[in-house]
Amino acid sequence: MNFVSLPALQQPQWPDRDRLDAVARSLEALPPLVLAAECDQLKGRLAAVARGEAFLLQGGDCAETFAGSTADSIRGKFQTLLQMAVVLTYAASVPVVKIGRMAGQFGKPRSAATEVRDGLELPVYRGDAVNGIEFTRADRTPDPGRLLEAYHCASATLNLCRSLASGGFADLRQVHAWNQDFVAGSPAGQRYEQLADDIERAITFMHACGADPREFRAVEFYSSHEALLLDYERPLTRVDSRNGHVYDLSAHLLWIGERTRDPRGAHVEFASRIRNPIAVKVGPNATAQNVLELAEILDPDEEPGRLTVTTRMGARRIREALPALVEKVSASRAPVVWVCDPMHGNTVESASGMKTRNFDDVLDEVAGFFEVHRALGTHPGGIHIEFTGDDVTECVGGGHRIAESDLSYRYETTCDPRLNRSQSLDLAFRVAGLYRHHLSPALPING
Template identity: 70%
Template sequence: MSNYLDSWRELPAAQQPEWPDRGELDKVVAELSVLPPLVFAGECDNLKAELAAVTRGEAFVLQGGDCAETFAGATADGVRNKLKTLLQMAIVLTYAGRVPVVKIGRIAGQFAKPRSKGTEVRNGVELPAYRGDMVNGFDFTPESRIPNPERLLRAYHSSAVTLNLVRAFTKGGYADLRQVHAWNQDFVSESPAGKRYERLAREIDQALAFMHACGADPAEFHGVEFYSSHEALILDYDRALTRVDSRTGEPYDVSAHMVWIGERTRQLDSAHVEFFSRIRNPIGVKLGPTTTAEDALALVDKLNPDNEPGRLTFITRMGASKIREHLPALVEKVTANGAQIAWICDPMHGNTFEAPSGHKTRRLDDVLDEVAGFFEVHRELGTHPGGIHIEFTGDDVTECVGGAYEIAEDDLALRYETACDPRLNRSQSLDMAFRVAELYRSS
């Protein structure tokens, strides 16, 4: 099994850190390889079954969270706020969109990020780029930016803490439907999206009261199934956390329920695609506007040769100006080939620009327009728009412009806190959820 899982080592692996001490990396990898799993193979199979329902057009994926998690963010407040955002969005989509929602967080492992350049220059000083807390530090100093394998261990332990909190919140009463008002008792409540959400929450209260009067109290109302995911970028980490399932003898990457390959590492002859072809988790691949139908079909053949529903998800990230032009051929030809694929839309990464202040940002209008284009393409082709994949935070940040609670470009510096890419705040996330629910019901 070891040789089977290590075939990727003979292929080019993009976006990997330049570790200064290979011996230290090997030591850390050996320690990771005997640590307990963060998730279980059976949980991964449960998610695969739910994604199979998405593939059949019976459910919708809400996948989201930080662009890049930080070790400092693995706190009860930080995790609760992200979970609260996703729960509110899921309630809007389920109730207003009339669709079951598969809830997947970019959480408990999203500690590494690909970069367009290997170095960063500030005031004439050039240092290695920040590649996420799993690799090096955010501070712009030579010591901070040196890749440190010990950070892989810290990523594991931060992920374990985060998952423990998520499980406590989702199973311990916080995710109970009777908490719908409590999720809105902060800065969001006075925003236009918060007020609209509160009206929906009152309708849910009335529906719950009616069901209670009828003697119905389903267990599903008292907790939710919540799954973790991350981009499996640092292959030494994800390989070290791959285990053989005692039930089936199949290998699973037990660092997360679902892992995905990024746009920069999806080449068919790459180490990432080879590694993903060996594990049995549900997996995703990001597809940008340069992806051809032939590329997509080759990825299907390599990553899902048995055409198993729920195994493979394509996450398109085209940009608002390109999705209506580039997406139709992909969807049409992959569908005509009979591939069992879930299609979801990442409307964030293709819509980033630099504001005059120098802040990297996104316009909510562009994000929403890409989602609208995604729905239009699927409606025209008679295929299923399977979900959205977004970067958000539960905090009151000012990183993306627009929204009903208007954030202007001049406001970006007020609370710009991201470690990498700009995120929607919770009010903007609710704006999106209501818009997506409308698009789903009309599709």
């Protein structure tokens, strides 16, 4: 289905258009990865976030890889997301909407089209859905066949996540038990022991009373990725037989990146034609008028849950850049969900030349996000982070105090640095404290 006519940025230069057309036909014939009804259900959950009745937790890999789409890796990310959600659910006393940055995040926007090493210029790595990371001409040449492989890896990931979500793996009592090693093993664990004990007592009390609701044994899980590669998204766009509306059934939620959010560009045009929940990422230079224009295009009916604005300001800019956006958009009555991405605005280069992020900067941006919303009386809707369930050493700081000298120990990302499991849980407990303080300012942030 091709209804995009505007210019599209950040698209690969496919060398074989006939092969691309054949791949598109193959994708069009394959089953959808998600159901339109599930997209509608997520929109309803996000509407609750927009009303201040729920909190959004969105996270996963910076860029998924085909080689990394293993059962252990998928299970580790899913488990980490659930652990974070348990902490946030208890602290906020509201439902936590869980969206994985999974099952489709195989493409990445880049700042340059080519890369030069030792005098050799080759196409830049754009994610496994486009080309390979090895610096060879064969690997770096965009291959449309990779779009099919991305589909199959996404399908396998979703199948496993659905089984984990409904098959007992997500039992709330088990998820809490997973936190025990973090509480015991983290240098910051003592700070969180009281909250963990409170969760344990609440679960024990419910069980003793004979309460065993389905929510204890299963969870709702939704998928998301950046709708970057339009040659992948268009063939997976389908007309729903229930209502005749158009959905991109590659994921439940699609987002538009900072580099492709031009209101007169193809990505915004594409998103305006589909009925999925949509998110847009905005950086520190975005104006309220930019956001209002996007809201008018993407959510003309002012439908709660339709549009999420994900801010990626950086710790040094958020307190000055965010207030005007929130104040003016809120005054317009546009029912957007406000989400904080504290990762992308805090990327720095270490002395060794590795990209990294400092955990304290990530936490400071989240703190600034909450401060702005508390001052304006608006709802801090959620967080969007890049993490892995593995014990990588890509971001410095956190409870285990990873130093720059530790980065080379397990630096495994193909693109941007991710929080490891311990850092992710550390962040969840900190965000829980910020949310409790937001709801009841008399409470200490770590209380």
